[in-house]
Amino acid sequence: MPRVKPKVELLRHTPDPEELIAMAAKLCYSSADIDDLREGIESKDQSKFLKRLMDMGHASPIEHASYTFAISGVSRSFLAQVTRHRLASFSVQSQRYVGQKREEGEFAYILPPAIEALGEEAVLKYHAQMQQMQAWYNEWVTALGDAGEKSNEDARFVLPNAAETRMLMTMNTRELLHFLGLRSCNRAQWEIREVAWQMLEQLREVSPVIFANAGPGCLRGACPEGSKSCGRVKEVRERSEEIDRRIREKQNG
Ligand SMILES: Cc1cc2nc3c(=O)[nH]c(=O)nc-3n(C[C@H](O)[C@H](O)[C@H](O)COP(=O)(O)OP(=O)(O)OC[C@H]3O[C@@H](n4cnc5c(N)ncnc54)[C@H](O)[C@@H]3O)c2cc1C
16 A cells, blocks of 8 residues: 655755854854854854854844755645745656556555544545545546646646655755744644654754754743644653654764
């Protein structure tokens, strides 16, 4: 059964992102020339300065560092949500160029955990629905002349939001902090939330100071959601601490 789950991999990022951010910030307050600034930054740990910068909310320096993620095992529904983030860059697998016609089996799809939790009968029913959509898709590709992208572009109209997609996504640090604030919150939908937490863990590993307090607002103080709060602040903070524990364990071998 081609059921897939969200998978996130930090592929690339700006080299030495925290040093670069420190340099951008120090340039604002320093009369030193660029070479002296660089030497100063490279010869001394910048953690304390960066912490102060983050507390101050001086945001433009953090825009200089970017991070690129490979995201797969996510639905077209995820795609609709994540691409609302206008300051990110995306490259998404095309349903025109990549046909989904199958002689056997069906397109990869995402099974929502709440449907899975209903039990085996519900899961089989959901799977049968995916098979039905695969059959409709195949029929339309054939009816449209089996002509590659020309057929795929219209046959895909009968594919569901559950169909898997994959993408590369790049965000700068400022956008990431905003994205993680919104999307790792329990108010966000489960799939984008799962991706956001996977991103957060990998970001804390490579840029521990900048992303130390990243995540939902309740990691930094009271829940900002007011009456819409999930009421599970303790659980959320424990999840964040668990991430830090895993990173420490990894780093200590
Ligand atoms: C829990 C939740 C529920 C949601 N429900 C819905 C829904 O029912 N319907 C719906 O349509 N959307 C919904 N959304 C999506 C939401 O409305 C935003 O489109 C999405 O979260 C992107 O946020 P953003 O615009 O802040 O972020 P980005 O596009 O990532 O922008 C980052 C920041 O840049 C600034 N910015 C970017 N573009 C502009 C601009 N053109 N003008 C001024 N400032 C700009 C803003 O400060 C913005 O916050 C939901 C989001 C969440 C988290």
